Amino acid sequence: MDIREGTIPTALGTAVTATGYALKQKQGSNKMVANTIFGFGLAHVVLGAIDLVQHRR
Secondary structure, eight states: OOOOTTHHHHHHHHHHHHHHHHHHHSTTSOHHHHHHHHHHHHHHHHHHHHHHHHTOO
16 A cells, blocks of 8 residues: 555644634633644644645656
8 A cells, every 4th residue: 555645644634623623613612722733733734735745756
């Protein structure tokens, strides 16, 4: 099985971003934690996407 470099960080970042977004929408959640998780996920998506573009075949 051949997985392109950047696929795993992009998928992980998508899941973490969705979790952060869900926490941002939830009433009573800590907004600072939700924004941190959201930003961490977005960073993984961006860095994974850069890897996918740089290592095209």
